[in-house]
Amino acid sequence: MRDSFRKASIFVSAIVALVFLLSVVPASFAAANTATIVNKKVYITKGSYVQLIDANLIPSSSGGTASFTFTFYNGDNKDIILNDYWARLKSIGGTKYTLTLLDQTKKKIAPKSSATLTFYSQVGSKVTLDQLVINIIKFDFTVSGYERTVAKYTFPKGYSNFVKAGGFKTIQINNSNVNVRIDQINVTKKDKNYVFNLSYVARNTSKFGVTLPQYNYYVQTSAGLYKLALKNKTDETLLLEPTVLNAVRLTGNIPSSLAITDWKLIITNDVGSETSKVELPVVTFDIPFNLTTTPVGSSVTTFTNDSGTYEVTLKSVQRLPWTTKDHIIAEMVIRNKESVFVPLPDLTGQFVIDENIKLESKTVAGLEVIGLAPGASATVHFIGEIPFTYSWKQFNLQLNEKIGEQTTLLADLTKSSLAAVPIVKAGSVYTQSVAGSQLTAQVTDVRTYKGEDSDLYAVYVDVTNKQNRSSLLPTWAGYFKTIDGNYYEVKMVKANNVIKPSNKEQLVLYADLPVNANKEGIQLLIGEAYDDNGVIKGTGTAKGYIRPIHVELPVEKVDISSFKQMKVGPYTVDLTYFNAFMNGYILDIDMGATVEKDRMYDGFTQSKLTMVLEKERTNEVILTHTIDLEGNTEGGTTWKVGENYSELKKDMTTTPVWDNYTLNIYETFEGHKKKLASVDISWSTYINWVENK
Known part of the structure; x- marks a missing residue:
């Protein structure tokens, strides 16, 4: 019994030892x-x-x-x-x-x-x-x-090593780890084939650059394998630098009779000699996709060219008056659908009106954007002309790309309804945030400058540079539109100075109006002027305008009783003292004024006031004198920022002089004048005629 127990103990100990040994053995x-x-x-x-x-x-x-x-x-x-x-x-x-x-x-x-x-x-x-x-x-x-x-x-039942949609795989290229994934698939139907465009991206996660092998690319369908070609020959020797995301673009034709389900992209690499060459699999991707179609009447589509895959949207179509015709402005937004930077494609556009009428168009050059980041977009304007009497029912924009002698139609977009021009309410600030033209604009004043045969109707606009660099701000063009539907071309005066960030310039937009023109309810239709070189910044002759706005204008100020807060350019003038008397045949005038300057203005053109003593009923003028706030007028009086006192004397020996006159302060513009303040005076050695005015 004791021997049996001893044998059993030895057996159990052996089992325990064996279990322990097995637990530590590889x-x-x-x-x-x-x-x-x-x-x-x-x-x-x-x-x-x-x-x-x-x-x-x-x-x-x-x-x-x-x-x-x-x-x-x-x-x-x-x-x-x-x-x-x-x-x-x-x-x-x-x-x-x-x-x-x-x-x-x-x-x-x-x-x-x-x-x-x-x-x-x-x-x-x-x-x-x-x-x-x-x-x-x-x-x-x-x-x-x-x-x-x-x-x-x-391998478990049903096992495959395919990379699922949206996934990536790490492959080895010359001992470097490279992550690869599908980026974009764009498949369109043309005649009896599917035009298959696919791009995949590769990122080298190692520390040294490696050249992408000359892989073979196939689309696997239910009917077999169809070979794809590189869109760009330069990808045959593409260097994958560390951490840089590179795109490789493939293209091919596949019969459109095939079902577009369960397709796969197979990438292989050749090994062995030419006589015994074998293609080894590198990676296989599931590539589910939807056929890219542009429905009739669509304003959005996708296209692929040698540079990448883009989405284009016909955002708006506008019709604007210009000289004897109307301009058609088609605003298109182009977006990069890829995961890498792509260049902005060089596209041409043709307008097709009512299916059969073809109009040539041109783009507004000089875009600040030359490339698109992943997901980023840019706006392109196509401009064409049409008789202002013609009304269309259907509008199409056809986008073409010309490489060498071959022109390829990339997209056909339609948007037959006209986009309304945005309205800027009186007193509101207009904000623009497009690339290369970030600014705000606000109407600050409306003035009618009187002339003998016509009036100059002028609108003062402050334009503020919202970019982080000094810049020439755009030139503007457009029309004044009266309440009865008449258009008058806008002319513009600006300083053409470089404007510092957050600083502003003062524009004067004006038009010659008949003396009897109805100014009530007049609107300003303006946009950024362009010429053959693009949006005009500085000087140039406008050939049209883009990004239009309708500006509702404030009511013109008609009160001329106050000599305070007289505005001219960046200056504000308070005439605080005016005394005039005759000392024998000498007219003696004493003047005092306070001048303030808004130093946020980097550009302005107006800086002068004109003081006139006259009998308005008989048009007799005995004194006209210029007050120059910039000191550029010979023979005039210069007032500087701060308190000013001036004495003016004039010999009146040969001039008939009456006992009372009217003191008028004018601002002059393009040979016309606007009365800012007025008071009747008579000769006195002690009366300040502008006190409390």
């Missing part, structure tokens, strides 16, 4: 013949392991090509001799396949380093990965058959 020793989960590390010694990092199976001319890539890591203190290891491939039914090692120059792995080995083989056309078993064996002449399996890999 898995390959503990269960070399059991299937291993895909991509799991399998230890071949206590410190070294093998790992399946990639498995692919693609169609080939001889059936299929299967490839398997392993990483061997040496965690021990002596070299691993690679000639001691090999891979064996068979089907679960027992069919054996001969494997070839891709790189046979690798002979050993130094301690604490790794090596990647790829094996490949031809298999049957109906074989799938889940029907294959691949073993890593070590040659061992102490066992039967001289081979010992150290790792075994099988």
Whole structure:
């Protein structure tokens, strides 16, 4: 009994020891013949392991090509001799396949380093990965058959190594890790084919540049493989710099009779000599997509050219008066749909009116945008002319690209309704935020300058530079529109100075109006003027205008009783003292004024006041004198910022003089004048005629 108990104790102890030993022995020793989960590390010694990092199976001319890539890591203190290891491939039914090692120059792995080995083989056309078993064996002449399996890999039912839509895969190029993914797919139908355009992006995550191999590209459909070509020949030698995202664009024609479901992109690499060349799979992508179509009447579509994939939107169509015709302004927004920067394409546009009438158009040049960041957009204006009496029912914009002698139609957009011109309410600030022209504009005053045969109706506008750099601000063009529908061309006076950030310039927009023209309810229709060189900044002759606005104008100030707050350019003048008397035949005038200047103005043209003593009823003028706030008038009086006092004397020996006159302060503009303040005076040595006025 005691002996039996002793034997049992020894047996239990042995079992416990065995369990303990098995728990610390590497898995390959503990269960070399059991299937291993895909991509799991399998230890071949206590410190070294093998790992399946990639498995692919693609169609080939001889059936299929299967490839398997392993990483061997040496965690021990002596070299691993690679000639001691090999891979064996068979089907679960027992069919054996001969494997070839891709790189046979690798002979050993130094301690604490790794090596990647790829094996490949031809298999049957109906074989799938889940029907294959691949073993890593070590040659061992102490066992039967001289081979010992150290790792075994099988694949679950339905397994594939396809990259799902939206995913990416890390591939190796000359020992550099490169992440690749599908970026854009644009497929259109033309005649009997699908025009297939696809771009994928690659980012080198290693520290050294590597050249993209000259891969083969195929679309796999239910009917077979269709080869794609590189859109750009330069991609044949594309250098993938570290961390830089690069786009590779592919194109091809595929019969439109095929269903567009379950398509895949297969990328392969040639190995072997010309006589024994084999295409090994690099990566396979699922590429679900929708056919790109432009419905009749659509204002949005997508196109692909050699530079990338773009979305274009016909944002608005406007019709603006210009000389004896109307200008058609088609505003198009072009957006980069790719994940990399792309250039702004050089497009031409043709207007098609009511299906058959073709009008040539031109673009407004000089856009500040030359390239588009991922997802970014730019606005392009196409300009054409049409008789102002013609009304259309349908409008189309056809976008073309000309390369060499070949012109390609890229898009046909339509938007038959006219966009309303934005209205800026009286007193409101207009804000513009387009690239290269960030500004605000506000009407500050309306003045009618009287002349003998016509009036000059002038609008003062403050334009503020909202860019972060000094800049010439745009020139403006357009029309005044009266309430009865008449148009009068806008003329403009500006200083053409460079305006600092957040500073402003004063524009004077004016028109010659008949003396009897109705100014009530008059509107200002203006936009940025352009010529053949683009939007005019500085001087130039306008050939039209873009980005129009309708500005509602304030009521003109008619009160002339006050000599305070008289505005001229950036200056505000308060006439605080005026005394006039006759000293014999000498007219003696004493004047005092306070002058303030808004130093936010970098550009202005008005800086003078004209003082006149006259009898308005008889048009008798005995004194006209210029007050120049910039000091540029010879013979005039200069007033500077701050308090000013001036004495003016004039010999009246040959001039008839009455006892009373009217003092008028005018601002003059283009030979016309606007009365700002007025008071009746008489000669007195002590009366300040502008006191409390």
